[in-house]
Amino acid sequence: MNDLLADAIFWAFAAGSVTTGLRVFRTDSMMRAAFYLLASFAGVGGILVLLGAEFLGMVLILMMAGEMLIMAIVMVMFMMNPAGLNPMWMVHQHRVAVAAGAGSFVLLASLPFLVKFPDRPAPQPEEATAELGTELLGDSMLVFQTAGVALLSTMIGAVVIANRSGRFGVAEEGSQEPTVEPGAGDQR
Amino acid sequence: MTLEAVLVVAAALVGIGVYGALSQQSFVMLMMGLELMINGAILALVALWSASAGGNPQGQMLGVVFMTVMAVEMALGFALVTNVYRVRRADITEKLRRLKG
Structure with missing residues (x-):
């Protein structure tokens, strides 16, 4: 692939990713917001593939596709106005948020031009995916396994948190902690 | 596709x-905002990996860890949203002014 074509594809992905990322917070429909976010992630996944991390890029797209579908379902379940039939503008501290977002963008975007990166071009890996696979099941297996255990405990924790019967009774009834008045627990 | 260009996109x-x-x-x-931040972080990480540590798969390993963080954040976030809605009927942050009760 020649450089010009790679550049064109990169800028297309980059522009698509940033615009859809902005549209997430500019659309009336929360369903659409979820799919705009998915589009933004797909753009980043495309850039990752261009950068030579094919595996990470594809995993990012696949993972986000599943996650955004779950997100869309959560939107329909909990949020008012998921279809965007009415205009939606649910923001607080908007000016502060715009300033913080623009400020962090300017700060982070200026860093690459202030830092002097070492310019010894490293040889691109021939088979990055195969090397990553060997790394996952070789030297970095402990990291990989730890990530797996962390995900498992997250699953268990999420089920416990989202469970209807809370620690102090059914969630819909308030799940209130028992009182700690002196003498209240002395009946046993 | 220079390193600076990719990092500027990540910053955006x-x-x-x-x-x-x-x-x-x-x-x-709100969680979508957090996701976008991690998205930019992954992009910056892989850009730096690709430009500097070419051939070293441990950089990609860190990317896998980032994705795990993203999945954990998402799963626990959804669980908390479900629980908060059940207990307090709250779906926006303004309805949660107190941590207790």
């Missing part, structure tokens, strides 16, 4: 994420 994604996480009232939209 992080900036949008900061804006979204600070400005949105709805919990799920």
Whole structure:
């Protein structure tokens, strides 16, 4: 692939990713917001593939596709106005948020031009995916396994948190902690 | 496709994420802001890996860890949204002014 074509594809992905990322917070429909976010992630996944991390890029797209579908379902379940039939503008501290977002963008975007990166071009890996696979099941297996255990405990924790019967009774009834008045627990 | 260009795109994604996480009232939209921030972080990480540590797969390993963080954040976020809605009927941040009761 020649450089010009790679550049064109990169800028297309980059522009698509940033615009859809902005549209997430500019659309009336929360369903659409979820799919705009998915589009933004797909753009980043495309850039990752261009950068030579094919595996990470594809995993990012696949993972986000599943996650955004779950997100869309959560939107329909909990949020008012998921279809965007009415205009939606649910923001607080908007000016502060715009300033913080623009400020962090300017700060982070200026860093690459202030830092002097070492310019010894490293040889691109021939088979990055195969090397990553060997790394996952070789030297970095402990990291990989730890990530797996962390995900498992997250699953268990999420089920416990989202469970209807809370620690102090059914969630819909308030799940209130028992009182700690002196003498209240002395009946046993 | 220079390193600087990719890092600027990553910075734009992080900036949008900061804006979204600070400005949105709805919990799920707030989480979308967090996701966008991690998205930008992954992009910057892989750009630096590709430009500097070519051939070293441990950089990609860190990317896998980032994705795990993203999945954990998402799963626990959804669980908390479900629980908060059940207990307090709250779906926007303004309805949660107190941590207790």
